[in-house]
Amino acid sequence: MRHGRKDGAAQTPDSPATELSLELPPDGGASGDAWTLAWALGFAALALVAGIYLFASVPAIRVGVLVGLAILLPLGLYGYARWRRLDPARDMIVPVYAVVLLLLGLVFAFFFPPGAVPDEGYHFVHAYKYANVMAPGVELESARKEDVRFMDDDLTFVVSEDAWRNVGRDFSVFASQEGYVPVSSFENFWYKGLDVTSDPVQTRVFAAIGINIARLFNLSGIMLFYVGRLFNLVVGAALIILAVKVTPVGRNVMMCVSLLPITLHVLGSYSYDSTVIGLSFLLLALTLRMLYGEDRIRTRHMASYLVVATLLAPCKVVYTALVLIVLLVPSQRFSSRRTAILFKALAFALPAAAILLTRMVTMVNMLFPGAVKTDAAATSGVSGPGRAVFYSASYILQAPLGFLKILARTFWRQGDDYLLHVLGGSLGWLQGNLVASRREIVVLFLLAVFGFVSDPSDKAFPKGRERVLFAVVFALVLFALEMSMFVGWTPEGNPCIEGVQGRYFIPVLPLVYLAVRNSSLAVRKDMKLPMLIGFGSFNCLYLARIAFTVLGGL
Numbered sequence: 001m002r003h004g005r006k007d008g009a010a011q012t013p014d015s016p017a018t019e020l021s022l023e024l025p026p027d028g029g030a031s032g033d034a035w036t037l038a039w040a041l042g043f044a045a046l047a048l049v050a051g052i053y054l055f056a057s058v059p060a061i062r063v064g065v066l067v068g069l070a071i072l073l074p075l076g077l078y079g080y081a082r083w084r085r086l087d088p089a090r091d092m093i094v095p096v097y098a099v100v101l102l103l104l105g106l107v108f109a110f111f112f113p114p115g116a117v118p119d120e121g122y123h124f125v126h127a128y129k130y131a132n133v134m135a136p137g138v139e140l141e142s143a144r145k146e147d148v149r150f151m152d153d154d155l156t157f158v159v160s161e162d163a164w165r166n167v168g169r170d171f172s173v174f175a176s177q178e179g180y181v182p183v184s185s186f187e188n189f190w191y192k193g194l195d196v197t198s199d200p201v202q203t204r205v206f207a208a209i210g211i212n213i214a215r216l217f218n219l220s221g222i223m224l225f226y227v228g229r230l231f232n233l234v235v236g237a238a239l240i241i242l243a244v245k246v247t248p249v250g251r252n253v254m255m256c257v258s259l260l261p262i263t264l265h266v267l268g269s270y271s272y273d274s275t276v277i278g279l280s281f282l283l284l285a286l287t288l289r290m291l292y293g294e295d296r297i298r299t300r301h302m303a304s305y306l307v308v309a310t311l312l313a314p315c316k317v318v319y320t321a322l323v324l325i326v327l328l329v330p331s332q333r334f335s336s337r338r339t340a341i342l343f344k345a346l347a348f349a350l351p352a353a354a355i356l357l358t359r360m361v362t363m364v365n366m367l368f369p370g371a372v373k374t375d376a377a378a379t380s381g382v383s384g385p386g387r388a389v390f391y392s393a394s395y396i397l398q399a400p401l402g403f404l405k406i407l408a409r410t411f412w413r414q415g416d417d418y419l420l421h422v423l424g425g426s427l428g429w430l431q432g433n434l435v436a437s438r439r440e441i442v443v444l445f446l447l448a449v450f451g452f453v454s455d456p457s458d459k460a461f462p463k464g465r466e467r468v469l470f471a472v473v474f475a476l477v478l479f480a481l482e483m484s485m486f487v488g489w490t491p492e493g494n495p496c497i498e499g500v501q502g503r504y505f506i507p508v509l510p511l512v513y514l515a516v517r518n519s520s521l522a523v524r525k526d527m528k529l530p531m532l533i534g535f536g537s538f539n540c541l542y543l544a545r546i547a548f549t550v551l552g553g554l
Contacts, residue, residue, distance in 0.1 A: 019181040039530040040078035043537035047071045050541060058333045062111075062164070063551070066544035069107065073100075073536040080361045081529055097255055098241045100532050102261065102327045104539050105233045109268030111543050113163040114150055114225045117269035124270045125151050127228055130208035133194060135215070138180065140194060145177035146221035158431050161551055172220045197358045200314045202279075203272035206235040232274050236267045239278025247285035248292045248459040250363075252527065253513040254281055256451030259535035260444070261424025261436075261542055262503050272315065273503065279312040280319050280507030287322070290329045297333045302343045306350055311350035314358040318480035319507050320351050321473050328466055364495050389492050396487075407482060410496040421502025422509065423448065423544075433549045436542065443538055450531040452513055454483075457526055462514055471515035477508045 077096070080086070086093065115121050128147070128553070132138045143151060210231030214224035242259045244251050257263060258276030265271045286305045290297050305326070313320045326347045331340040396403045420426060423444045427437040436444065462470065481504050484495050489499035 004397060006159065006361065021045050030426055033525070035525065036081070036530055037078060038534075039532050040074040042069050042357070043074040046075075047471065047537055047541050051544065054544055058548045058551045058553045060336055060551050062547045063544050066107070066540050067548060069239060070537045070544060073088075073103075073540060074533040077529065077533050077536065086529075087526075092245075093242065093526075093532075094245045095302065096513045097244060097528070097532060098237075100536050101237050101241065101258060102233075104264050104536065105237055105267045106230070107268075107540065107543065108261075108264040109229045109233055111547075112132050112159060112265070112428070114222070116159050116163065117265060118428070118503075120270050123272060124225070124228070126194075127207035127232075127270055129194045130199075130201070130204040131211035131215070131382070134208055135212055139182070140364075141182055142180045143183045143408035144215065144221070145179055145181055147224060150221060150225055151183055159428055159434060159546070159550055161221045167222060173221055173223060175218050175220050196333045197314075200270070200358060202311050203275045203315055204297055206275075207232040207270055232270055233267050236274030239275070239282050242449065243278070243281035243285035247288045247293075249288050249462075250510055250514060250517075251457060252453065252531065253451035253510045254285070255528065255531060256448060256535075257506060257509045259532075259539070260448070260506075261427060261539055262421075262422060263424075263506055264539060265424070265427050266503055266506070273506075276312070276315045276319065277507050279308055279315065280322060280510070281510070283308045283312055283322050284325070284510060287325045287329070290326070290333060291466075293333075294441070294459070296335065297329070306343075306346055309347060311348045313354040315468045316482060316507075317355055318477050321476045321480065322356065322474075322508065323347050323351055324473050325469060328469060390488060391486050391490050391492055392496075393487055395492075403486070406486070406495065406497060407479075410482065410500075410503060413496055415501075418500070418502045418505065423506050425501075427546075434546055437545070440538075440542060447531070447534050447538060450527050450534070451510075452516065453527060457528070461519060467515045467517070474511040474515065475506050478505070481505075 015242070038156075047067060047070035051063075051070065055064050055067055077100070087095070097249075128143060128151070129140060132140050132142065207228045210228040211224055213231075214227040219227065240254065244254050244258075247254065258267075258277075263277065266277065283305070286301070286308060290301060291429070293301075309320075309323055326344055329340070329344075331337045334340040336342065420436075420441070423441065425441050425444070427434040461463075481500055485499035486497045490497050
């Protein structure tokens with residue numbers, strides 16, 4: 001049985017009861033019980049049976065390695081837990097989760113050819129520009145001869161046998177060409193120069209460091225591309241792992257969302273969404289610690305929150321709505337009411353100031369095209385594919401009912417695609433050979449259920465008003481995403497809003513779980529180890545099936 005405190009802190013046995021849990025005390029180590037063993041053997045057997053068919057039909061090294069990982073991961077995780085006598089109900093399983101997340105991120109990073117992740121050509125160019133700024137004596141609009149081929153405006157390599165063959169054929173450890181050349185293709189990426197307002201430093205600096213390290217050791221262009229990917233993966237994964245460690249509530253859902261194929265696809269790329277997802281998860285975790293943590297809120301807690309909120313705000317403004325949740329934190333959790341008021345004021349003021357300083361021109365031009373004349377705004381806010389004329393904010397003001405009809409039509413027609421894509425049912429540029437099968441979607445859905453189940457490690461259950469605000473914040477972000485693409489990407493006359501993809505919901509997806517979570521939806525076993533086993537095996541088998549399809553399997 002669990003109880004709750006009126007001030008929103010973690011529940012303790014001595015507090016007055018407000019919610020009842022159907023959970024029972026754990027009855028032994030999760031590493032040694034029959035359930036976890038059956039889970040590991042089941043996924044290993046599934047991978048073995050499917051792998052025999054996949055590899056026998058398409059005997060490619062890529063398929064064989066991935067099938068081998070799908071078999072060995074569940075057995076290895078169970079074996080390690082058994083050897084260490086690990087009981088997730090008592091022991092922190094975060095280090096095991098960190099290894100699984102990083103391993104799967106590496107698999108995704110090396111599986112997809114350069115440019116096969118959405119918008120990766122754009123992201124690579126801007127990370128490269130930051131690398132040039134950081135490197136003494138290197139011109140901003142220049143690149144090594146080795147790297148120029150990855151800077152084409154049309155770098156949208158599909159995942160194909162030819163793409164993999166080209167990577168293998170051109171692979172070398174060290175660069176074969178010397179010197180830097182001017183790169184005119186930089187001009188094709190919407191604007192010249194380096195615009196820190198559209199590409200904040202925190203979203204590019206780590207990939208840029210990786211690029212500079214590769215250049216320092218004179219690595220080849222392909223090696224440089226993958227090294228930059230790895231550095232971007234590490235920062236995104238580190239932020240998520242820290243969030244999982246910090247939060248007292250919802251570890252399952254953060255683990256679950258981070259291990260979805262679409263999240264791993266983004267983490268193992270140059271996309272700035274890797275950092276955005278990590279910062280969003282960490283901001284939410286810090287908020288939940290202040291809301292449900294057992295100790296009083298201290299200066300270091302407030303400082304870390306303000307730093308993360310300020311770093312997140314300029315990256316993608318829509319996710320700044322997460323700061324609204326801080327309003328739930330009771331004043332009694334602070335050293336004084338004055339401290340509580342000052343902190344909450346800063347929690348809104350600092351992100352707002354960061355947005356004003358870095359994104360105001362971009363936002364004005366998106367809402368009112370051409371209002372502010374800058375090199376960056378000359379193209380980014382008023383034109384897109386085919387130089388189309390986009391809807392503007394004035395349309396919403398003049399025809400609010402028309403906008404609401406377009407919004408409703410968008411969710412009616414594309415809502416199922418949003419759900420499919422956020423689960424990872426389609427990767428890359430949504431090409432057909434990367435779409436998950438119905439069987440895979442069913443397994444993904446069942447694995448996602450882990451995130452919606454409370455287990456003994458959770459410290460509290462959100463109250464009704466808290467769940468309402470979680471749902472409201474998620475809805476606000478969803479609405480803001482649709483608005484941003486309506487006025488910045490949807491051509492006039494379109495019946496639906498274009499450009500919104502399921503992966504945009506990932507940074508706030510845990511809010512859906514928190515909004516519906518209650519004490520009745522609970523199990524007595526800690527489910528983290530089975531969840532890691534399932535996601536670890538499934539993701540490798542998922543990529544093996546994609547490789548099988550790409551290489552001609554039916």
